[in-house]
Amino acid sequence: MKTADLVDSHDAEVAFCHLPFLSFGQISSFNGPIQTVKSFEDNVLLKAELSKPGNGRILVVDGGGSTRLAILGDIIAGIMHDNHWAGIIINGAIRDSEEVNAMEVAVRCLGTSPKKSAKTGDGQVGIPVSFGGVTFAPGHWVYVDADGVLVARKQLVLPEE
């Protein structure tokens, strides 16, 4: 599903997350229901969530916009892949970006950092998080492709051509 087509057919139902995301991984278009994590420069909760069955969900991580530390690398990206998460959107940074880029995963993030994240476990899981002008709520739907990130309250159906 192209995000441009969704805007054309469902403009009132979609919200555009207007951050300049970078894209990593071999899967560039993805969509699915949202799960969320909010944690600043810490990836314990993110890793714990990705260690559960993803069932095609997309983990949206509000890392407060920090690109100082990386909260995902190739090991956690592998966990995400193995547990069938459709993708991850990070308001923050990743590392091992060349390795992650070669994997069959879908990643959006703000930047890269070689520095590893803290491991305190601070943060929250499964709450609405807001960045880039939109709120990502658990169970709502996110659509991602090369043009951008859109959020809808439910799964959308494109009209027949």
Ligand SMILES: O=C([O-])CC(=O)C(=O)O
């Ligand atoms: O362990 C971390 O903090 C992140 C990382 O490097 C990885 O997932 O490979």
